[in-house]
Amino acid sequence: MIALRVAVVGIGAVGREMVRCLWQSSLPLSDEPLVLARTAREVTIDGKTIQVHEAHPDAFKGMDIVFFAGTEGEKGAARQFARPAIEEGAIVIDNGSDFRMVDGVPLVVPEVNPDDLEVLRGNGTVELPGVGEVPQRYVANPNCSTIQMVVALKPLHDAAKVKRVIASTYQAVSGAGSAAVEELEMQAHRILHGQDPGEFKVHPLQIAFNVLAGANWRFEEAGYTNEEWKMVRETRKIMHEPDLPITVTCVRVPVFTGHAEAIYVELERPLSADEAREILRNAKGIVVIDEPTQLPDGTSYRTYPTPLDAAGKDPVYVGRIRNDPFNPHGLWLWVVADNLRKGAALNAIQIAEEIVRRGIVKA
Ligand SMILES: NC(=O)c1ccc[n+]([C@@H]2O[C@H](COP(=O)([O-])OP(=O)(O)OC[C@H]3O[C@@H](n4cnc5c(N)ncnc54)[C@H](OP(=O)(O)O)[C@@H]3O)[C@@H](O)[C@H]2O)c1
CATH class of the missing domain: 3.30.360.10 (Dihydrodipicolinate Reductase; domain 2)
Structure with missing residues (x-):
């Protein structure tokens, strides 16, 4: 079994919960998640200090799954970094609302519509406004x-x-x-x-x-x-x-x-x-x-x-x-x-678990 390399972009209310949920999840992780935000610093979660790195297009090399928990809009994390993450071969699971309603983007709650993830198989592409056409490796996490x-x-x-x-x-x-x-x-x-x-x-x-x-x-x-x-x-x-x-x-x-x-x-x-x-x-x-x-x-x-x-x-x-x-x-x-767990971080991680379970990403 190959272990997964994952990154979290954003370490605010949702990003912190995302790191906590990753520590608790059954995903086979190779290492601690790589955590990125606008500014590099140390952050303490449940008594454990983690290093936060500045988000950069080159930061996604070798990542299997990248969770976005940054803010939305033009200067938001997904608009800036979804393309480099996807082009490095990662699947992006985005908490933000930028692309949830875009045709061809699966918007998934695993208890409700897990089969919508099947669109990630194959060589399709999707047009993300403000980002352009990218390989279909992008999933949206719904609103809390x-x-x-x-x-x-x-x-x-x-x-x-x-x-x-x-x-x-x-x-x-x-x-x-x-x-x-x-x-x-x-x-x-x-x-x-x-x-x-x-x-x-x-x-x-x-x-x-x-x-x-x-x-x-x-x-x-x-x-x-x-x-x-x-x-x-x-x-x-x-x-x-x-x-x-x-x-x-x-x-x-x-x-x-x-x-x-x-x-x-x-x-x-x-x-x-x-x-x-x-x-x-x-x-x-x-x-x-x-x-x-x-x-x-x-x-x-x-x-x-x-x-x-x-x-x-x-x-x-x-x-x-x-x-x-x-x-x-x-x-x-x-x-x-x-709202921070099932409404955001946990649902995103359950999407990742479903993707792994279906063999869409091999772990
Ligand atoms: N809160 C909820 O209940 C909830 C539920 C569902 C979905 N969401 C969505 O989840 C996302 C995160 O929400 P939040 O409540 O965690 O927000 P937040 O507390 O304001 O935190 C935002 C985080 O994103 C980082 N960030 C913003 N722009 C970035 C960029 N361009 N590049 C890299 N990092 C960037 C910030 O970095 P710095 O720390 O360096 O400033 C910060 O760590 C939003 O899209 C929100 O709509 C939230």
């Missing part, structure tokens, strides 16, 4: 809020066909990168010490002790934000349902890690909450937390997942599974996952 939603939707879709989705998200600040985490810490500290919240750098409004229905997202078509449109377009692409009606409200909440989503699904055939619970319990990557429980005073309630339960963990947690009392085809779900 999309990943956890499709993991929950897929088993229900297989069982009863999803006809419509209405969702609201409650998204942690780490979804906007390490600067957003620092902003929440700083604002909370200042406010608790009787000061004003300070300068707003990432979020346009105060995020500490507040809830933002626009966060740092751009408002686009029909009054929806770009984050909301990402959830619509990416879900349709991943589920191979180009016309599935989906409407979303994305909200940023003052939580450090873990996105929560209230999802209403309308199904082709009626599905009881008990049936849905059983289907989700047996689905890959999902843990159902939805048990009847009694408090000492006799009050009864059902358990449900919170972002604190999900932070640092791999599964997508589902709770509050209940029927619409006015529509037997309607079902509510409460879906929670670690």
